[in-house]
Amino acid sequence: MSVLTEVLMANRDYAASFEKGDLPMPPGRRFAVLTCMDARLDPAKFAGLSEGDAHVIRNAGGRASDDAIRSLVISYKLLGTREWFVIHHTDCGMETFTNDIMADLLSSSLKTASVDETGWHDCCEGPGCTEGKYINWLTIKDQAQSVLEDVVRIKSHPLVPGDIPVYGFIYDVRSGSLIAVPEATEAGR
Amino acid sequence: MSVLTEVLMANRDYAASFEKGDLPMPPGRRFAVLTCMDARLDPAKFAGLSEGDAHVIRNAGGRASDDAIRSLVISYKLLGTREWFVIHHTDCGMETFTNDIMADLLSSSLKTASVDETGWHDCCEGPGCTEGKYINWLTIKDQAQSVLEDVVRIKSHPLVPGDIPVYGFIYDVRSGSLIAVPEATEAGR
Numbered sequence: 001m002s003v004l005t006e007v008l009m010a011n012r013d014y015a016a017s018f019e020k021g022d023l024p025m026p027p028g029r030r031f032a033v034l035t036c037m038d039a040r041l042d043p044a045k046f047a048g049l050s051e052g053d054a055h056v057i058r059n060a061g062g063r064a065s066d067d068a069i070r071s072l073v074i075s076y077k078l079l080g081t082r083e084w085f086v087i088h089h090t091d092c093g094m095e096t097f098t099n100d101i102m103a104d105l106l107s108s109s110l111k112t113a114s115v116d117e118t119g120w121h122d123c124c125e126g127p128g129c130t131e132g133k134y135i136n137w138l139t140i141k142d143q144a145q146s147v148l149e150d151v152v153r154i155k156s157h158p159l160v161p162g163d164i165p166v167y168g169f170i171y172d173v174r175s176g177s178l179i180a181v182p183e184a185t186e187a188g189r
Numbered sequence: 190m191s192v193l194t195e196v197l198m199a200n201r202d203y204a205a206s207f208e209k210g211d212l213p214m215p216p217g218r219r220f221a222v223l224t225c226m227d228a229r230l231d232p233a234k235f236a237g238l239s240e241g242d243a244h245v246i247r248n249a250g251g252r253a254s255d256d257a258i259r260s261l262v263i264s265y266k267l268l269g270t271r272e273w274f275v276i277h278h279t280d281c282g283m284e285t286f287t288n289d290i291m292a293d294l295l296s297s298s299l300k301t302a303s304v305d306e307t308g309w310h311d312c313c314e315g316p317g318c319t320e321g322k323y324i325n326w327l328t329i330k331d332q333a334q335s336v337l338e339d340v341v342r343i344k345s346h347p348l349v350p351g352d353i354p355v356y357g358f359i360y361d362v363r364s365g366s367l368i369a370v371p372e373a374t375e376a377g378r
Contacts, residue, residue, distance in 0.1 A: 003220050003272050004356060010237020011367045018365030020229065025282055027228035031192050037244040037260050039216035040209065042233050048199020051234075055226040058247040060260035067256035070324055071226050071249035077295070079282055083192050093214055093268055106266070106348060131347045135259055158320045159295060167193060176207030178200045 023052035025079065031055075032075045034150075035087040036062035036094075040173045047085070047178075055081055061094040062087055063138040064150035073159045082164060086150050086184065089171040094140040102139070106132030143170045148184040155188055165189055212241035214268065220244075221264045223339075224276040225251035225283075229362045236274070236367075244270055250283040251276055252327040253339035262348045271353060275339050275377075276367065278360040283329040291328070295321030332359045337373040344377055354378055 001009075032055035033043050043049065043056050055075045057068050064086065075081045097105075107130055140146040147168040154166055168184025171177070190198075221244035222232050232238065232245050244264045246257050253275065264270045286294075296319055329335040336357040343355055357373025360366070 003218060006218075007236045007274070008367065011235055011365075014235050014237070015365040020365070021363040023229045023362070025227070025229075025280060029192060029195075032226070037221070037246045037264065038214070039238075039241050039243050039245075040212045040214075042238075042240050044231050044233060045240075046200055046203050047196045048203070049228075049231075051231050052228050054228050056228075056247055057226045057249075058245055059256050060246075060263045065256040065259075066324075067248050067254040070254075070326060073295075073324075074249045074282065074291075074326065075226065078286065085196070091214060093263065097267065102263075106262075129347055135255075135262075135348075137259060137263065158318055159324075173212070174210040176200075176204040176209070178197065 020051045027052065027054045027075075027079060027081055029053040030081050031083040031085065032057065032072060032081040033085045033087060034058075034062055034064065034068050034072065035085075035171070036060065036089055036092060038089060038092065038173070041089060041171060043087075046171060046176060055079070061092060061138050061140055061146070062089070062150075063146070064153045065138060069154060069157050069160070072154065076161070076164065084154070084164060084166045085169060086147055086154070086166060086188075087169045087171050087178065088140065088143045088147050088150075089173055090143065091173050092140055092143065094138065095143075097137070098139050099137050102137045103130075103132040144181050144184070147181045148187060151184040151188040209240045216241065216243045216264075216268060216270055218242040219270050220272040220274065221246065221261060221270045222274045222276060223247075223251055223253065223257055223261065224274075224360070225249065225278055225281060227278060227281065227362070230278060230360060232276075235360060235365060244268070250281060250327050250329055250335070251278070251339075252335070253342045254327060258343060258346055258349070261343065265350070265353065273343070273353060273355045274358060275336055275343070275355060275373065276358045276360050277329065277332045277336050278362055279332065280362050281329055281332065283327065284332075286326070287328050288326050291326045292319075292321040333370050333373070336370045337376060340373040340377040
């Protein structure tokens with residue numbers, strides 16, 4: 001069965017017993033979570049969320065990108081969240097490369113015109129592609145450090161009110177546990 | 190009980206019966222979902238995902254921002270996803286304002302030094318704040334149109350390979366159903 005069919009069949013089952021059609025738009029528990037897109041993470045499960053409880057923002061690494069801050073400001077200003085969690089995780093793909101490596105990989109892979117199974121194949125016209133050099137991939141060297149940096153970046157953004165608490169955690173993909181990053185949560189007060 | 194305590198207690202329960210500690214980093218079902226941060230959406234539930242299955246990227250609106258594209262390119266190039274879903278939803282907060290309204294609201298609210306319950310209070314030093322004018326809030330006028338635009342933006346990005354299918358859907362928060370946006374999925378082939 002194709003992925004598309006599988007997703008649509010799963011959705012049919014979900015909708016068939018759906019009883020949450022009357023939830024309001026603002027998150028009921030008034031908080032937001034910023035975390036990684038990693039497939040092993042299910043924030044609703046690991047943080048105990050039901051539909052309607054909290055905003056969940058996810059990107060590669062769970063980083064405090066400009067776009068994550070756009071989302072957080074909307075979450076606060078228009079939809080009333082008053083506490084935020086920044087949650088990175090162990091064994092993150094963002095630790096496996098650097099900005100330079102990513103740019104080089106993309107640049108060299110894109111020089112070939114052939115499509116191969118590795119995914120490193122041509123997607124640009126012409127001889128090579130330097131697009132990868134213009135993106136900050138927001139790689140991670142150390143999880144506790146990246147959580148701290150992201151909490152500090154969020155707290156110091158001019159559109160983020162000073163009184164919102166931002167908590168820093170690392171999710172352990174081996175145990176399912178949230179590990180506190182006290183220096184980040186301290187900086188997020 | 191505070192939100193922080195509630196989340197940590199829920200996590201303790203999750204970790205106590207955690208049996209997914211051996212999952213590999215690449216998503217097992219080799220696809221990624223881009224959707225909105227909205228609290229009412231639980232992508233794992235509405236699309237039938239278990240831990241380890243698929244990348245989930247979420248921001249305000251589920252928009253194909255530069256950061257979402259950063260995440261999708263990493264998802265494909267480093268972690269092997271080969272199909273992507275763009276899923277916006279009915280009753281989205283991003284339909285309730287425009288870029289100009291958001292900039293004006295932030296600008297005027299930030300002029301006051303007082304903290305109030307509405308969330309529209311001072312977070313910058315000095316007389317007013319024009320920071321909101323420098324952010325593209327990626328608001329939405331029409332869901333089917335925004336899904337189409339985002340699929341087209343993803344497909345035309347120089348780092349996105351031409352052969353990856355991108356499917357377009359709208360999630361109905363009243364029924365829990367995924368509604369196809371055929372013109373987007375057609376553009377995403």
